Amino acid sequence: MQWETVIGLEVHVQLATQSKIFSGASTAFGADPNTQACAVDLGMPGVLPVLNEQAVAMAVQFGLAIHAEIPEVSVFDRKNYFYPDLPKGYQTSQMYHPIVGPGEVEIGLDDGTTKRIRVHHAHLEEDAGKSLHEDFHGMTGIDLNRAGTPLLEIVSEPDMRSAKEAAAYLKAIHSIVTYLGISDGNMAEGSMRCDVNVSVRPRGQAEFGTRAEIKNVNSFRFVERAIEFEVERQIELIEDGGEVVQETRLFDPERDETRSMRTKEEANDYRYFPCPDLLPVVLDAAYVDHLRESLPELPDEKRARFQGELGLSAYDAGVLAASREMAEYFEVVKDTCGDAKQAANWVQGELSGALNREGLSIHDSPVSATQLGGLISRVMDDTINGKAAKQVFQALWNGQGVSADEVIEAKGLKQVTDSGAIEAMIDQVIGDSPAQVAQYRDAEPEKRGKMIGYFVGQVMKASRGTANPQQVNALLKDKLDALC
């Protein structure tokens, strides 16, 4: 039987607010346990929440970025359950009236086409703390630093049909939130994590199969692997005559498998009801318009502009627009050197290669965008040749100079275009290489083209790489042919 996979994602994005969603405590990552939890975060008797306006603005920005409806009124609800790292015994969330209504996200597929994934809604909620099971000898430690950190939960429709699509969707969300600057998108620190709903059905069947929910998957790679494992598990189960049960599962990246956490029967009744401590959030049109006007250019728009206006290939445009930092870096390089294609080649070639070798992100690049742009300018105006350019790049990478010009000057890499000087070097090389000249003379004319390489190399070496290679080539050919 042919099976079709159906996937929906709930992506939790930690918003990059200064303070928590309902208290003034800091949201900075990595502080000592419980040093960033105030009375509100601890759920002390008598404390009350006050909504952080910045979190609202960020959620609305996200909604606008995915062309979602922004309802005038949204309401916070309490989701009630007991857990030691949930200080109040309820999580303040939005069940019935979320801040962001239906929208859509476009993803790129392998065959070069795009697909729209519908977003059902996105809602604001507070994060819980962390339970620490190690180091406490049979007891559990509770760290409430994370309690009250604002989260935007983005709930998709079950529109994805493969693990690859799911990963592409997650990347698209990552790209949007980092473009907007509403999250650092750092998956390793838990700034973005997702719950994956997976089911399978015979191809052509209209109704969905029973789904399993895989909780807390925290990398693009794990999302793909978890789905692949889960799909295989479900298909095998059904083909062996079994039935998929609705349950919550956990992905274990070490064993590369999902395991059952709890079934539907064990599921909590969360007893949602409107939080009486918080007023409904009412957004007037002027506020939403103001946020709309202040939206930065988004990945899709940027990609289209890179392709259309700048004439980059679809692939180059896609890669350069994928992250805000990469796009911003590229645009500074482009503006400095004045040539988008050259800028794209350098950013994706020399720079990305070096970054990958060192395992650095664009943010940590030792060569700044203006330095790289300046370097490309010097190639374009023939001040240096391509070979010297690589030397200059390496020098900038190693911090040996503040600009390309300074490196060129210091290392004497300025391209020699004075034909007199080049001819003198050629004459020297020809004079020093009687054997090679003899070989050249004796060779069939059609093989001489390859043999000239040796002489070019020697001349370039003599010029310490600064001679203009085109000139060297042309002049050498003339001189050698004259000897034949």
Place this chain on the structure above:
Amino acid sequence: MHDKTLTELAASLAAGEFTSRELTEHQLGRIERHDGALNSFITVTPDAALEAADHADAARARGEAGPLTGLPVAIKDLFCSDGVLTTAGSKMLANFVAPYDACVVERLKAAGTVSLGKTNLDEFAMGSSNESSAFGAVQNPWDTTAVPGGSSGGSAAAVAAGLAPAAMGTDTGGSIRQPAAFCGITGLKPTYGRISRWGIIAYASSLDQAGPMARTAEDCALLMNAIAGHDPRDSTCVARGVPDYTADLAAPLSGLKIGLPREYFGDGLDPAVEAAVREAVAVYESLGATVREVSLPHTHYAIPAYYVIAPAEASSNLSRYDGVRFGHRCENPSDLIDLYKRSRAEGFGEEVKRRILIGTHTLSEGFFDAYYKKAQQVRRLIRQDFLDAFEEVDVLMGPTSPTPAFDLGAQKDPVSMYLQDIYTIAVNLAGIPGISVPAGFVGKRPVGLQILGTHFAEQRLLNVAHRYQQATDWHLRRPELAEENA
């Protein structure tokens, strides 16, 4: 000294007749002598009180005294007080020392008042008799076999017995007004949102409201000036200007339109209470008011709606008492579930458990629409009843409670206890203000007249109550208990 009203004490302090230290020592002495039997305080803080009194006297000496400087008050033990045991009347918080001040406590301190201590209450403010307190019942100073009412029973008894000239209470379904009525004092429940709930241990968040309890309306006005007004820490606290509540107290009542809700004079109302209330209404007529009957047609839905909404909110508000971070924790829990179950089973009393169970049930999947949603619809109808009535009249009047204070231990059935709040509960559902003023006695036990106004009409209510107190002396009567031992 203890027979004076707060306003009179303020004048005496200003005139230098005695110091705040002398007054505070006197009140502490009375608590020492009389509260063993009354049990109106859970915690008395003599050292902190005397220190605050000395500060107040020093401020006065520097010419920096305000209207409330040096006046002693008692605080219901539902308000968090920084560094002071704050129990909510529960074993669950018997060891809880609050790390911060409630907004009301903070403002009273800033106004220079002297806190004598924390008063007894029904556990987590759930009750109408003060009998659900884990710290024991409170006696009614007028008749020690009677309850003082609840939940602010300790505050009401302390003021009535002259242990404190004024006290702070909270009112979720009548918890200021009913004990004020039972103890023969004046108690104001302000409009929901008038006073910050920051630092008040939550019972039912959409209904809870703090307010003053004192001898007179004038005293309540003085306290309102200190505690009312916006607080950014409470999102439901309204950013709206605060008038001088003492300014219009003496305004004449000629032309005042009084409505008597038909539904507040029906079955279950003690005829002696009704007679006292009708007599009070007659006093108003003599002061130039006109009286007409009005209807609040959804009144009989108020108690059922309240007992869905309040327990629902309470079940969630009380989830934080889980034995993990503060409060009671059971001995040697075997695992997490055992820790939760035993800590909560041991820490909460019967009435609190009952309401948590009710609330948990009504919010459950499959019941939510039938109970909670329906109750919220009813709540809107009840609110509309009041708004319609206030189109016709300025204030509504009726009994605060259908009976005078009942005997300690008399109300065994929770539902019959709930029905005691028939006249007070709808007011919280509608969010409007209400005041109870002493209006006579049935035997030894006081009767309260309840006066209701539209949202933010506190100034008008205090004026209406004050003019009545100028014309009557019920509020000046003192229980024998307090006089005998003076």
